Amino acid sequence: MASPHILLFPFMSKGHTIPVLHLARLLLHRGAAVTLFTTPANRPFISAALSDTTVSIIDLPFPQNIDGIPPHVESTDNLPEMSKWPRLAIAAKLMKPYFEQTINSLPRISFMITDGFFGWTLESAQKFGIPRLVYYGMSYFSMSLSTVASQSQQLLIDLELDNNKLFMFPSFPWIKFSIKDFNPAVADPECQDKLQSEFILEHVEATKKSYGIIVNGFYELESVYADYWNREIGPKAWCVGPLCLAEAPQKKQENYQTPSWIQWLDRKQEEGKPVLYVAFGSQADISREQIKQIKTGLEKSGVNFFWVAGKNQVEDDDGFEYRVKGRGMLVKEWVDQREILEHSSVQGFLSHCGWNSVMESICAKVPILAWPMMAEQPLNAKMVVEEMGIGLRVETSDGSINGFVNWEKLEKVVKELMEGEMGKELREKVKQIGGAAAEAMAEGGSSWNALNELINELHAERE
Numbered sequence: 001m002a003s004p005h006i007l008l009f010p011f012m013s014k015g016h017t018i019p020v021l022h023l024a025r026l027l028l029h030r031g032a033a034v035t036l037f038t039t040p041a042n043r044p045f046i047s048a049a050l051s052d053t054t055v056s057i058i059d060l061p062f063p064q065n066i067d068g069i070p071p072h073v074e075s076t077d078n079l080p081e082m083s084k085w086p087r088l089a090i091a092a093k094l095m096k097p098y099f100e101q102t103i104n105s106l107p108r109i110s111f112m113i114t115d116g117f118f119g120w121t122l123e124s125a126q127k128f129g130i131p132r133l134v135y136y137g138m139s140y141f142s143m144s145l146s147t148v149a150s151q152s153q154q155l156l157i158d159l160e161l162d163n164n165k166l167f168m169f170p171s172f173p174w175i176k177f178s179i180k181d182f183n184p185a186v187a188d189p190e191c192q193d194k195l196q197s198e199f200i201l202e203h204v205e206a207t208k209k210s211y212g213i214i215v216n217g218f219y220e221l222e223s224v225y226a227d228y229w230n231r232e233i234g235p236k237a238w239c240v241g242p243l244c245l246a247e248a249p250q251k252k253q254e255n256y257q258t259p260s261w262i263q264w265l266d267r268k269q270e271e272g273k274p275v276l277y278v279a280f281g282s283q284a285d286i287s288r289e290q291i292k293q294i295k296t297g298l299e300k301s302g303v304n305f306f307w308v309a310g311k312n313q314v315e316d317d318d319g320f321e322y323r324v325k326g327r328g329m330l331v332k333e334w335v336d337q338r339e340i341l342e343h344s345s346v347q348g349f350l351s352h353c354g355w356n357s358v359m360e361s362i363c364a365k366v367p368i369l370a371w372p373m374m375a376e377q378p379l380n381a382k383m384v385v386e387e388m389g390i391g392l393r394v395e396t397s398d399g400s401i402n403g404f405v406n407w408e409k410l411e412k413v414v415k416e417l418m419e420g421e422m423g424k425e426l427r428e429k430v431k432q433i434g435g436a437a438a439e440a441m442a443e444g445g446s447s448w449n450a451l452n453e454l455i456n457e458l459h460a461e462r463e
């Protein structure tokens with residue numbers, strides 16, 4: 001039997017792309033040939049990440065005249081503001097003719113894994129008789145609960161909910177939700193503009209008709225929700241992660257130069273001072289006022305911290321960096337987050353709970369201060385705190401889920417995690433879960449087996 005040839009096409013955001021790059025490695029390890037589609041501006045990042053592999057990378061022309069998006073901006077982290085992401089996602093459909101032309105010229109494809117936001121790839125897949133699997137980068141927990149919420153519109157209306165009123169779904173009576181746990185676009189597609197709601201309906205419908213879903217997680221972590229999804233919702237989802245474990249955390253090449261922040265973390269390790277890692281993913285927009293509160297909270301907490309500000313401008317107009325000198329480090333460039341989380345001085349992670357950050361923190365056995373900001377992050381935060389018991393919630397000043405956080409609340413929770421008894425308990429718990437994650441990915445583990453089964457099933461079917 002010829003080796004399988006698998007086509008991957010991640011959405012143009014770091015959070016959707018990075019795990020698919022890990023998945024590419026897992027597929028190569030199983031003897032598959034892998035072709036990965038992207039856009040020209042995203043190619044350098046992908047090429048660099050896969051430079052030591054045989055993955056064939058193809059970039060498709062991306063439309064340049066999208067209303068509200070500057071030319072050559074082809075990924076969410078470069079958008080002037082995150083609220084513009086649906087325009088980027090909708091414009092991606094214009095790549096369809098190039099996508100199909102290219103497929104036509106490629107060797108026979110066993111199956112494709114394309115992003116959930118590329119619902120239009122289903123039609124192409126069907127045209128060429130190729131099974132399509134979908135990648136959303138969401139847990140079973142958030143996929144199941146978002147679906148149940150969207151199916152329960154009437155229940156939610158009958159409950160006459162305000163933002164903070166708690167309710168339960170009959171299938172999950174042990175969890176209390178508030179309406180703000182759900183992304184408004186998921187809970188009520190009509191509340192968004194027409195184009196966006198059409199886009200959501202289209203990709204959700206395409207997912208339903210696809211062969212299956214790839215989940216970045218492991219069965220033992222959320223078996224109740226995995227079983228619920230596969231029994232009650234579907235299409236079948238295969239749990240093949242945590243994908244970040246496909247690659248050794250510190251892949252040091254010959255010319256590797258230890259970044260200054262790793263040297264700083266090394267020093268903290270020598271001094272015996274635990275460090276709080278602070279990062280909110282690749283795309284969150286954080287207001288200036290909120291940044292001020294983060295600065296004050298971190299400063300007053302007295303803990304050692306390493307803050308990756310990313311695209312958010314943290315200006316040093318108030319002497320902050322001077323005042324925290326020696327115990328606080330602020331970095332504005334792209335870092336290797338896994339390398340930081342794996343550093344033994346890092347003992348806590350103040351995170352927006354993007355699903356990759358959650359997975360990476362679990363694998364590094366670091367407990368989380370959960371501060372969700374958008375998308376399905378409130379559900380991820382709920383899972384981290386209430387289901388897994390590996391984190392504390394950062395409370396907002398008005399009790400809402402992703403509202404404003406005052407420095408006092410931040411200071412309190414930071415101290416609790418880094419210095420309190422609770423922090424110790426959470427660290428123990430995350431060690432156990434991190435161990436289970438590694439077992440799932442090791443030879444013979446649940447994720448290892450699931451990926452083999454998926455390849456065998458689809459490859460054999462297509463031969």
Ligand code: UDP
Pocket residue numbers: 013014015016018280281282283284308310333334335336337338353354355356357358360
């Ligand atoms: N990331 C990184 N370096 C950075 C910022 C982000 O390596 O400076 C990675 C992080 O490790 C994760 C991804 O980018 O793999 C972000 O995904 P996540 O789901 O956590 O958040 P998103 O960016 O999608 O909100």
